[in-house]
Amino acid sequence: MKKILVTGGAGFLGSHLCERLLNDGNEVICLDNYFTGNKRNILHLMGNPYFEVIRHDVTAPFFIEVDQIYNLACPASPVHYQYNPIKTVKTSVMGAINMLGLAKRIHARILQASTSEVYGDPDVHPQPESYWGNVNPIGIRSCYDEGKRCAETLFFDYHRQNNVDIKVVRIFNTYGPRMHPNDGRVVSNFIIQALNGEDITIYGNGEQTRSFCYCTDLIEALVRMMNSDKGITGPINIGNPNEFTINQLAHLIIELTGSSSKIIHLPAAEDDPHQRQPIINQAKEVLRWEPTVQLREGLEKTIAYFKSI
């Protein structure tokens, strides 16, 4: 049994991770400030004596003794990370410094939930880990993109300078049950709009692409990465390489929900990446991982969840 800290543990991915780690027989400490997370996501875990929840903001130092730290604390949807961009930078950068300082002091292994956004609006397609990205440093997405890039820098500097045992994964668009219903991400937006018979809002012409990974596949990759050999630091892309246009996604969700919603086009979002698809050869080779849930199946489960709430 390991003692494991999950920052952002009450969020969408964090709650699935806490659940998985508890099921594997670990003791889990979930830290969250509930900015985008919710106690409802972890309510079903609260009766477990090996599960502990702490309200804390990662921009402030935190002291505890654990074996492993998963650093997930950070709003992930553009609507939420743009709500208070200065806070978003602080969460990524000061959160990384505080968690890396903790890992250094207690000799814990630490995993960073980085993002495909470090590639910005990529002019290399699909994206390998060796690509340095095309990020606007002063745009409205920069608080998230540059915050996450700086966090990666900090992870590798703590590794080189202080020998901290780091793992960095770059997560591509992941969806599933427990996404915040109002967080504005495309999968939750379209499903809720379709279920309510409202217009499906496509930003721009809808020909921009994303590659969608189902949450349980993603969690499996995080756990494999955390428990990989010490020399493996990443960064490693984690995502489902099946690429779809936003138009295709909208039509699929209308079909699966049997909705009568109409599609409308709104102005394109600023600095919206035109294409995104991970190369996951490293994940396949190093982690022996690849996604198992394809979009149609994952959407059916996600639609069932949104119907149930």
Ligand code: NAD
């Ligand atoms: P989420 O918004 O559901 O979860 C983030 C969690 O962090 C929430 O519970 C929130 O309350 C908490 N949090 C935010 N700021 C905090 C702070 N200052 N202190 C403590 N807690 C704080 O988002 P998610 O989709 O579950 O994302 C989890 C992590 O994975 C994030 O770091 C995100 O950047 C990364 N990621 C997610 C995706 C995706 O598609 N879901 C893609 C790339 C990267």
Ligand code: UDP
């Ligand atoms: N998008 C859209 N309509 C929405 C929400 C999002 O067309 O209601 C588009 C958005 O412009 C982007 C893609 O869907 O091109 C994915 O957006 P999301 O916010 O889910 O994630 P990210 O842009 O961070 O990949």
